[in-house]
Amino acid sequence: MNYSIIYSSKTGNTKQLANIVQETLTELYPDAVCLSCCAAEDAPEDALTADRVYVGFWTDKGTCDADTAAFLGRLHDTTLFLFGTAGFGASSEYYKTILDNVRKNIAAGNTVAGTFMCQGRMPAAVRTRYEKMAEADPDNAQMKQLIQNFDKALAHPDETDFNELRKALRAWIASVH
Ligand SMILES: Cc1cc2nc3c(=O)[nH]c(=O)nc-3n(C[C@H](O)[C@H](O)[C@H](O)COP(=O)(O)O)c2cc1C
Numbered sequence: 069m070n071y072s073i074i075y076s077s078k079t080g081n082t083k084q085l086a087n088i089v090q091e092t093l094t095e096l097y098p099d100a101v102c103l104s105c106c107a108a109e110d111a112p113e114d115a116l117t118a119d120r121v122y123v124g125f126w127t128d129k130g131t132c133d134a135d136t137a138a139f140l141g142r143l144h145d146t147t148l149f150l151f152g153t154a155g156f157g158a159s160s161e162y163y164k165t166i167l168d169n170v171r172k173n174i175a176a177g178n179t180v181a182g183t184f185m186c187q188g189r190m191p192a193a194v195r196t197r198y199e200k201m202a203e204a205d206p207d208n209a210q211m212k213q214l215i216q217n218f219d220k221a222l223a224h225p226d227e228t229d230f231n232e233l234r235k236a237l238r239a240w241i242a243s244v245h
Pocket residue numbers: 076077078079080081082083125126127128129130131153154155156157187188189190191
């Protein structure tokens with residue numbers, strides 16, 4: 069059994085999840101070989117040939133970032149576990165929409181056998197932009213919600229997210245073996 073962990077992370081949230089994936093697999097599969105654990109843009113050919121490929125993305129405009137999309141497009145006949153972070157959270161429907169969009173980059177013949185998503189903090193510049201928009205339009209309720217969401221996201225990913233990811237990995241391993 070071998071596997072690869074390939075991720076894209078602009079500000080570090082998804083990399084934190086990738087670290088949990090690596091730790092958990094090392095614990096659950098002490099004899100398995102990790103062929104590659106690296107950024108999607110650097111993914112070597114052998115990452116594509118692994119028995120299991122764990123792919124981490126950050127959400128960009130409702131789907132995965134471009135580096136992850138390019139990596140997913142290189143996969144053929146693999147079994148995948150997809151994990152990702154998004155600035156907006158707390159809604160499984162929202163995550164499902166994102167994951168459906170991500171799947172559009174995956175060719176037929178590959179199998180997505182497990183998924184996990186959680187919220188991830190956003191850069192401070194995003195809040196500054198929301199604040200300016202709220203100042204210009206004080207009755208805009210949506211802007212207030214966006215600011216509330218931004219503040220909620222600051223705590224994520226947190227230990228609860230990491231534990232949920234560990235749980236999802238255990239469940240997926242039980243189902244694909
Ligand atoms: C340019 C840009 C676009 C984004 N688009 C979305 C989006 O459409 N939906 C969303 O929920 N979060 C969006 N986000 C938030 C990021 O997906 C989120 O902060 C993520 O956790 C970043 O992961 P990273 O730290 O691994 O780069 C966007 C962030 C940036 C910088």
